[in-house]
Amino acid sequence: MARRKRKPMSEGKKNIIGMLLEEYDIKSAKDIEDALKDLLGGTIQEMLESEMDDHLGYQEYERSDNPNSRNGKKTKKIRGNFGETEIEVPQDRDGSFEPKVVKKRQKDISGIEQKIIALYAKGMTTRQISETIEDIYGFEVSDGMVSDITDRLLPQIEDWQKRPLDEVYPIVFIDAVHFSVRDNGQIRKLAAYVILAVSITGHKEVLSIHIGENESAKYWLGVLNELKNRGVKDILVICADGLTGMKEAVSAAFPQTELQRCIVHQVRNTLKYVGEKNKKEFSNDLKTIYHAPSEDAALEALDRVTEKWEDDYPNAMKNWDVISPIFKFSSDVRKVIYNTNAIESLNSGYRRLNKQRSVFPSDKALLTALYLATHEIAKKWTMPLRNWGKVLGELEIMYPDRLS
Template identity: 70%
Template sequence: MTDGKRNIIRMLLEEYDIESALDIQDALKDLLGGTIKEMMESEMDEHLGYEKSQRSDNPDSRNGYKSKQVNSRYGSMEIQFPQDRDASFEPQIVKKRQKDISEIDQKIISMYAKGMTTRQISETLMDIYGFEASEGFISDVTDKILPDIEDWQNRPLSNIYPILFIDAIHYSVRDNGVIRKLAAYIILGINGDGKKEVLSIHVGENESAKYWLSILNELKNRGVQDILILCADGLTGIKEAIAAAFPKTEYQRCIVHQVRNTLKYVSEKDRKAFAVDLKTIYHASSEEKGQEALERVNQKWAPKYPGALRSWMKNWDALSPIFKFSPDVRKVIYTTNAIESLNATYRKLNRQRSVFPSDTALQKALYLATFEATKKWRLPLRNWGLVYGELSMMYEGRLPE
């Protein structure tokens, strides 16, 4: 610490009789107001061309002060703004219509990104900064990111994604006084470098082949030319849409969702044993061995749960592509590591907001949550070199060498 700083601190302690951290904050707030006033006085000198104590032929002159309430990082405070007679003075340190000097917009957006509701943000601002921000004001601040969301949703994408995941999370949204359940469809890609990338987020209500075709065509319009494997749950119409938009893409029904949907109808006492038996199906060394395991598991559990494995048999063509891959590739496809950490962030929004006031509010929250969740996505997936090599051989000529 320099001698100059020590002297400032010593004078601060003497001037303000500081005894607590709150006293320090009050002192800094007072100093901030005084500093801003002095800086605006200098701006006024430059604007008029003479200092306060000098005479001048300038027809414009000082015209006292106007009080203005602003929000700062030390709380709400009153500042004295110098004025001139013809009202041509435009201060730069704090502009005429500026009501906040604490970069509060970014603070609000950051809290919104962490899943806080507008009410929680308003209460936090009151607790920490000592001023009230209405829910409408907070909504207006977060609306500033809507153009950014549109740009992000339309940004150019890579021309090839070896693997693509589509997953859905459901939220309650208020629409004209009626609460509806809407699905947020997250499209997560693994790019050629093995890095995760959220391609887009769509909030929708009805699934259909037409709906999914429009989503996939949007990806094509943004530059995606090829997808090797698309992994999704049994979304209505997804299989037909993939065949139309990306005819060479392999549709792999999500194994994890398949297992969860099966165990949903199994009693708690049988669930663990049933899950172990299911693992023998999708861990089988070949499709033939997988079918044999499916028959064994069905024979074992059918007397108690007659319809539990019906979906496996009905959708075998979409479940079976996984058997042609090695454990390294299978792990990327059927484990949820790639998307579960992301979903955990999205589900946090459900815990903190029982109902979103609009689908726009949901879209904003999802966008900001995505940026929070993906900040640390810098490294490729584990063993990506081996995975990429195998995919290159399996889908010959479709991946860059």
């Protein structure tokens, strides 16, 4: 590829650079940064003075009938991409001056809050964020400041958790990821329950995230009733692991909904009992069960797999007799229900949070990190699921009048 020619520098730019070299005695890249930092402060200062002139309607030292006038200056430190800069903000006598270039109470001009939030979304601790900001921008950001910035997201998270939902969702997954959280000096393991739905258009959407300790029918009924209060009237299939009380809660909240044992969890729970050298072969054998064309064929495959492996792994094949609802669907619908992509894309993002920080300072901090990570992951969910038209057509026949 031909190399792109750089545009010739204008005479004006050459003159500016020449004056910079002479004025600041520039000898290194660091000298350039220092010069630009100084120029930034000076430029902002001049813009503030111009704004004050415009606000009062006359320039400094001019005579005017305006009863309002300049009333000194107030020193202010601002943070930018080149570190901290000190400016003097002009004041007026009646206090009506509202600067635009650097607003009142604004101390950062580099969009640092968004950068802090982005780092938090990647699972970095407040201490790691503070150190990173100091390394990059040359000024200190306290742990408290990072916490204050992320805490401002809490009303936004609350609004997100309360937002209206669709009336009908064909498929909903309920998944749990475990995190360590500090509480009154003690570290506890908490489960983050993520409710992931597939909409009528075939798009994935996280409906809510709940931080919980004790599973029970009462707990899950509260979670499902919250979905109802946000507008959900029907769910065709809920896929979940063997969560305590889930069956009773689904029967009470959505009596027409089918509860399907999540194949993703079933495979994962089975393989944790299997030695590394046999996992690939064992996985292929498991597929003969949930890929079977009918429930009878699946039960035959279950007997074969159990007989083959029960001597080596006696605990592996528990609960494979409770996956029956899936066998009434075609392979296209089954793939949506047991395909790991939707859940695993979320879990991989959440696992990165666990790698970055072994313990979260509070359940509030955990919820904030999960919320931000979820939104980062969901940015990639722009297309409907593969073959969704065929899947939807089958579901409409299987569940007449419930998807309209």
